[in-house]
Amino acid sequence: MADNSVKPACKYGIKCYRQNQAHKDQFSHPPKDRPKDDDDDRRSKSPQPPAKKQKPSTPSPPESDSDADDEKRSDGVNETKSKSDDENRSEDEDKEGSENDEEEDSKSEKNDAVAEIESNSNGSNGSSKNDTATDEATDEPSSTTAEPVGVRCSEFIKENFDKGPHAQRAEHKKLLESPADFISSKFLVKMPNDFYAFWEFCEAESKNNAKPEALFKKFGLSLVGPFDVLAKKFDNVDPFEPGDYLRHWRFYYDPPEFQTLLVKDKSGIHYGYWRDEPSGECLIARNDATKNCEFDFIADNMFGAVLYILEKDIRLSPFNRPAALALKKSIENFAHRKQIPLKTFSAKLKARNLKTVCKTFHKAGLAVPYNRKTEVGYRQLGESDANLKKILSKFTEAKGDKTLITAAMDKLQPLITAANIACDESDFGTAVELGTDLFCFGEPELHSDALQLLVTGYKLVNKPQFIAIIKAHLENRTKGYTGLSILDSVKRSDVPDSTK
Structure with missing residues (x-):
């Protein structure tokens, strides 16, 4: 030293x-x-630092008194x-x-x-370090030192989830007065303007007291998720547990960045908003949960998404083709009147792709803060996607055998350790990438490792909403396309009780 x-x-x-x-x-x-x-x-x-050496001066002839005075002044x-x-x-x-x-x-x-x-995380494979961040402010007068990211995330979780039943009921009743506030409080995300404009369109197109959420039933499509709030389906039910709202219409492979809005009946095909930030810009993505974890981007707003679906995802027959053509025309006219763009998707997708640092198993790409000049924020995993899938397949082949699971973990642990080291060196995106890949692989044996990595990564990139979502999802992760709505088994208080 x-x-x-x-x-x-x-x-x-x-x-x-x-x-x-x-x-x-x-x-x-x-x-x-x-x-x-x-x-x-x-x-x-x-x-x-030492002063520069002065060059030696050459001898000069004797000077007069006035010259000497001038020299003194010059020397001074x-x-x-x-x-x-x-x-x-x-x-x-x-x-x-x-x-x-x-x-x-x-x-x-x-x-x-x-x-x-690392000291506060509850991940099963994470080991706490002795050194913890302190909350003391510096004495720098020119700026106010912000709280560590982990502290802000912890306060967010406490504020949104550590509430008693009475407080939840009072909050529930108050929030119902504003659908936007209800959605941001319960689903922890902010809805873009096209979401509310699309509901306005559905209301305008619904005739003879028809329900707006059923406008697309003739094509085998249903509006779900946050649209249930606009349809007032939560108005006359008791509050759910906070995690239930976050699991509402969440399919097996849906990462925290995705939120379901529209489902194709009796299938795993569903569409929804993809957000890289909880309150950021959205694109519309599509996934078939019965096939794999991969997502495709199809539009940049709900109007463009429905036009895409009617053109490419729905089998039209002579019976519903005229209705589809009329609906497409109505969508285009409404979007034009409301100045909602229908031809900006390609440019927005290209702009987002420039922000992604890797593809991940879901193929939608991962966008995390990354400085390309200093290369701080993300580093590549030590294995290719193909090799990582081979390692993870050992957990599936183990079929619960503890010896085989231990052998498989011996292969995976170096990658988990490397991701945690990357976090120590400010490359937080690496933990998010590996955690996302473990989640997308879908093996329940990997849930605890995926959770530990994602909690760490999301905290350090300051996305506490995504932490809450992934925790709630992994607590009750459901395969298939049935039983995904928390409203399915609810007894509504506005229905008369025949026993009274």
Whole structure:
């Protein structure tokens, strides 16, 4: 370790809370019991860069008294200039040291957040580290230090889920007054404008007291999920548990980024919003849960999605073809009146693809914060998708045999360890990628490992909503396409009781 006397002083002095050893090796720190004044004195006495050597001066002839006075004045100016130059060089060195300090602090903040996640995470395969992030603020006056990401995520989970039954009922009744608030509170996502505009279209097209959510029944399609809120199906039922809302119409392979809106009756084909951020822009994706975990993007709003479905996903007969053509025309006219674009999908999909760092098993791609210049935020897994699937297939072949499962885990564990190390070094996207792949593979034996990786990754990229969704889903992950609605077995309070 370098001697403290030759290291630049840490700009936070005695108030520095960094525990990172690399930071301690690079910057000197005063003893904890040293008064602040001593710390300031020590900082001011930090080694200064040596002044540049002066060129030797050539002998000059004797000067007159006036010349001597001029030389004295000149020497005074030169001395002042030399001091100024030294001070400027010193300021440059201090500025450079400060910038290095800030860069190290930034890395240390991320490492502290990682330590907090690993110490608080309940993942079955995650081991807690001794070092945890502290919540002490720095003494930097120019900016307010934000709480560590893990703390913000923990507060989000507590605020949204740690409520008693009475508080839940009161909140439920209040939220029903605003469908948008109900959806954001219960489903933890924000709906885009086209969602509400599409419901307005369905209401306008529903004649003779027909239900808007049944507008597409003649084509074997049903509006579900958050559309159930607009259809007032939650108005006269008791509150559900928080996790139930997050599982509402969630198919087996639906990752947290996906939310079902439309289903094809009696099949695993379903369509919905894909969000890379809980409150970000949406694209419409499609999956057949009875086949595999792969998703395809088909549109950038609900109007474009239904046009796609009517053209490519529905078998039209002489009986329903005229209705389909009329509906398509109505959609185009309504979208034109409301200035809803129908030809921007390709450009939006291309823009999103530029933000993705890898494909993952679901083929929709993973978009996480990533600096392409510094290559910080994501690193590739040590195995290709094909090799990873071979490793994971061993869990399926084990069929519950503990010896075979242990042997399979011996092959997988190095990848999990590598993903956790990547998080320690600020490449948080790697944990999200591996966790997503384990989830998409679908083997129940991998659920705990997928959860540990996704909880860690989503916390560090600040997506606590996705943590809540994946936890709720893995608590009761259902195959097939039946029993996915939490409203199926509910007794509505507005139905008269014949026993009274």
